[in-house]
Amino acid sequence: MVKDTDKNTFSELRLQAQTLLAGKPELPDTLQGDVQKLIHELDTYQIELELQNEELRSTQEELEKSRHRYADLYDFAPIAYLTVSDKGLILEANLTAGDMLGVARAQLLNRPFSEFIVTEDQDLFYLHRKKLLETRMQQSYQIRIQKKDGSFFLGLVEAVIRGGSSDPPGQFLLMVNDISAHKEIELARLRRLKNRYQAIVMDQNEMICRFDPQGRITFVNDAYCRYFSVSHTDLVGRKFMPNFHEDDVHLVGDLLKSLTPQKPDKTIELRAHLGDGTMVWQQWCGRAIYDNEENVLRYQAVGRDITKIKQAEEKLQNETKLRQLFLDALPCIAMLLQFDTREIVASNKAAVAVGAVPGMRCYTSWIQRDHPCTWCLAPEIRSTKEPLNNQFWALGIYWDAYWVPVTENFYLHYLFDITEKERNREALNKINEELEQRVMERTLELQQSHAQLLHSEKLAAIGKLAASIAHEFNNPLQSVMTIVQGIEEYSPLEDKEKHLLTLALQECSRMKNLIADLRDFFQPTSGATVHVDLHALLDGLLLISKKDYSSRNIKIIKKYGNDVLPVMAVADQLKQVFINLLNNAADACENGGTITLTTQKIGEHIAVHIEDNGKGIVVADIDHIFEPFFTTKPELKGTGLGLSVSYGIIKQHGGRIDVKSEPGKGSTFSVLLPIESANNDQ
Template sequence: MIDQNKNNSDLRKRAEKMDREKTSRIPEDMKNRSSEEIQEMLHELRVHQIELEMQNDELRTSQMELETVKARYFDLYDLAPVGYCTISEKGLIMEANLSAATLLGVARGSLANQPISKFIFKEDQDIYYLHRKKLFETSSPQAYEIRIVKMDGTVFWARLEATVAQDAAGVTVCRVMLSDITASKKAEEILRRDKKTLGKMVKERSIELMEIQAELERAKRLYDIGILAATVARELRNSLFGISLAATVIRSKIADSMIDPQLQVIDKMIAESGQIIDNLLFYSHLRPPQRETLNLHSLLEECTGALQPVRSGKKIVLSKHIDSLKGVPVSADPDQIREVFSNILNNSLDAVPDHGGQIDVRARVYRELVKIHITDNGPGIAKADLKKAFDPFFTTKERGTGLGLTVCRQIVKMHGGFINIKSGKGKGTSVIMTIPKTEPKRGNDLFKIGTSPYSNIL
C-alpha cells in the first residue's frame, strides 16, 4: 500500500510538471477567446478528467485482480502437495516449487541451475535419460517411476510426469510433476509377496486334496478287495494245507534223493502262496495299531534272521548297522512293524542276484523319530514304475499280489510316519522308513507323508 501511494504521488508530480509546460505554451489568442469558448473548453477538460479517473479505477481493479491471481498461483504452485519443476533441455532445474524442494531435501533457493540427474538413483539414470530424450524428440508426455536420492542420502520411489512447454522467452523447456510413491511401492511388494504365498498355499492344499482323493480311492478298493480276499484266502489256505500235508507224508514214507528237490519246490511254493494269502488277509483286515513299547533292534534282528538266504538258494552278504537302536524305546504295534520289515527285506531278497547279492540295513535315531534304511544291489526300479510302487496290485515280479508295499505304506502311515523309495534302473533300491518314537498328537502335521522336515535326512 505504501508503494502504491508513492507511485500515485510521483504520477501527480509528473502531471503538474506537464501542465506547467503546456500552460507556458498557451497561444496568445487564448486571451482573446470569449467566456463561452473558455467554458466549453473547461467542460471538455472536466469530461477528460472524469474519463481518466474512471480508467484509473479500472486499472486499480485490474491490479487487485492480478494480486489475487498471484496469490492463487502461489497456493496452487508453491503449496501444491506434489513437486513441480521446470527443467531446461540441458537437464538443469530452472524453477521448482516448495514441495519439490522438500521432496529433494534442499532449500528452494539453492535448486536453481542444479542438474536434476544429481538427485536420481545411479541405477535409474538410464531410465531418466531415455524418457527425457523421447520427450524432447517427440513432444509426447512421458510418465515413469524411478528412485530419487535426497541430499541426506535417503532414497524414495518417485513417479515423474513430464511435458514439453515454452517459457516466456519462447525457449523449449520441460515441466515435471514429481510424486512420492514409496508407500504404494511397499503396498505392491506386500501384495506381490502375499499373492505368491497364497499361490503356494493353494498349490499345497491342492496337492493335499489330490492325496486325500487318492487315499479315498485306495480305501474303496481296499474294502472291495477285503470282502473278496477273506473268502478266497480261506479256500486257498485249506488247499495249501492239504498239499503241505501230502508233501510231508511223501517225505516221511519215501527217502529218495530224486524226490527231495521236488518236495523242496513244493515247500517253497506253499510258503510263497501262504505269504500272498497273509498279505491279502492283512491288507483286508488292516486295523489301527495296538501300540506297546518296542525294542526295534531286537525286532530287526529277528526279521533279518528269518530271511533264510540259504533256503532261497541265494548267497548274499547281509550287513547291519543298527546298534544305534539299542535301548531306544518306540511306541508301535509289533505285529504290524514286523510285517513291514519282513515285506521290505523279502523284496530285497527277491531283487538281488543269486551270487554277489548285497542287502544293507542301517538305522539312525533322531530326537523325535527313528529312520530305517534297507538297501539292495538289485536291478533297481524304473522311474515310471517308481511312481506306482505303492499302488495296490502293482508289481514287477513274476509272482506276487503287488500288495506288500501298499500294506507297508498303510501301516507306517497309521503309525504317524512315512516311507520313501529311492531307486533307478541299474542302481539298486533303498527303502527308507521313518516312524516317530511316540504316538503323534492328533492333527500334528510333522509326520504327514512327504511333509516331514526329516524326509531328506540320510
C-alpha cells in the first residue's frame, strides 16, 4: 500500500517536471536524438529532486512545530511527569515536576525519586514499584511528597511501564498530581458531616452509646443520659451496664459473642430496672465495627423503651385469645377476613376443616387455587353492605355459607356443614323421583296392557268372524270344487274347456288357502313364545292391507334375506308391532309412495327395516315419538300409544327399535329381535 502511494507521488512529481520543461527553449537540432533525450531526462530528474527537497523541508518544519507544541504540553501540563529508571533514578521530568518539588528541572535528573517521599510512605512506593514491574499493570496510590523547603503535599501517583521497543527494561513513567487542596476540601466536608451526624445522634430520642472491646463507654447521646439520669462525664471512659433483669443479663453477652464481620448486628429485647425500681422493657440493636483486619474497633448500641408496645401487645394477645375463644365456641366454621380475602383470624374448626391460615388468602389455603372462588359473595357485600347467603359443594362437603360485613375493610365469613342434610334431601328427592318414575312406568304398563287387551279382544272378535266366514265359505266352495271336478268325468271336453276347468279349480284352491290363512292369522294365541316365521307374519299383514295400499297408491317392495331365521316371540304381540309400524308408514305417504320391507341377520339378531319415502319426522319430535300419548297425527286419527306400546313389546322380547328420519325424504324404523328371545328364558 505504501509502495503504491510512493509510486503515485513520484508520477505526480514527474508530471510537474515535464510541465516546467515544456516552458523552456527547445534544444538545438544539431544534437543527436539520444543526447537530447538524456539531457531531457537529467533535467527532469533534477526538477523532481528539487520538488522532493521542497516537500521534505515543509514536512520538517511541521514536525518542528509539532515537537515544540508537544514539549509545551509536556512541560506546562498541570501534573508532574517523570521518567524513572529501573534503579529508581529520575531520567526525565517536566517543568511542573520541578515547580511541584521546589527544585530546578536540571537538578532533578539522576536523583532517586524516593528522596522526595516522606520516610513513612517510602515502603508504599517500593511496594507499588515492585507490583508494576512484576505485573506491568498500571498502579495508582497516594503518598506524601516532601518539597525542598521541608514542606510536603499529598500526591496522587499514577505509574505505568514504558512499553517502547527502544526503552530500557524496568523503566517506567510517573504522573504526580497534587491533591492536597482536594484532600483538605474532602476533610472539611467530612468534618461537617461528622458535626451534622453528631447533632443528629444527639437529638435522637433513641438511646445511643458506643464502647470499646473492654466495655468502656466512648460516647453517649443526650437521650441515653436523660433515660438513665446520668451525665456524659459520669459515663465516658467508664464501664456502665444498665440494671437488666437477672434472667435477661446473659442476652447481652450472647449478643456480643454472636456478632461477626459477615453479620455485624443483632437486636434483642430484655427487661431492666430503673432507678425508682420500675421494671421496663427495652429493645437494643447491637453492632460491631471492625477494622480492615476484621478486628473489633468498638461496639455501638441503639436502644429504646418498648414498655408501652409490650403492654399493647399483651392487651392485643388477650383480645386475640378472647376472640379466638369466641370463634371456637361457635357451632360452625368462622373466619374474619379482609375484603381482599386475606384471613385475619380463624376458628380452630376452620383450621382443621379447610386449612385456614391467618395472613393467607382464603382460596389459597382452602381450595389451593390462585383466584377467588366462583361462589364467593365478598365483593357483593362490600358494595351492598348487607349480609348474603349461599350454598355450594367444596372439598366433598355441602356448605351453608354466610358473608357478613363488619367494617369497611373486614367481613365475617362463617359456614355450616350441611352435607348430611343435603344428602338426605337429595336421597328424598331421588326416592320421590323413583316413586314418580315407578308410577309412570306402572301407568304406562297399565296403558300398554289395556291397549294389548283391546287389541287381543279385537283379534279374538276378528278371529271368530274369520272362523265363521271360513266355515260359511268352505262348504259352498267345496261343493263348487266337487262339481267342477265332476264335469270332466261325466262328459268329454275339449282342450280349451279342460284348461278353463283347471283354472277354475286353481282359483278355488287359492280361495280355500286364503280363507285358511285368514282363519289362522286371526286365531288368538296362548301368549307363549314360539318360533315365529317373520316372513310369513309380514306376508299375512301385507295381504290384509293389500286393498288399502292399492287404494292409497302405495307400492310395497319386499327385500327378504335368505339367512333370516325364525325368532322366539309371542306372535300376536309381533303382529301388533308391525301393524303399527306399517300403518304409520302408510300414513306418512299422504299422496302415495313406496314402503320397503327389508329383513337381514345381524349377528345374533334378526332385523326388520320398514322404510317409507313419506314426509319424515322433524328433528325435535324424534326424541318424543316413543313417549305415551305423543302423536303428530290429527286428534281423531291417533292416540299416541302405538309406538309406545310397540317399543315396550320389543323391549320385553330383548330387542330394540331404532329410527332414522329426514324431513321431506322419509323414515326408516328398524326392529331388532334376538334369535333366542329374552322371553324364552322366562
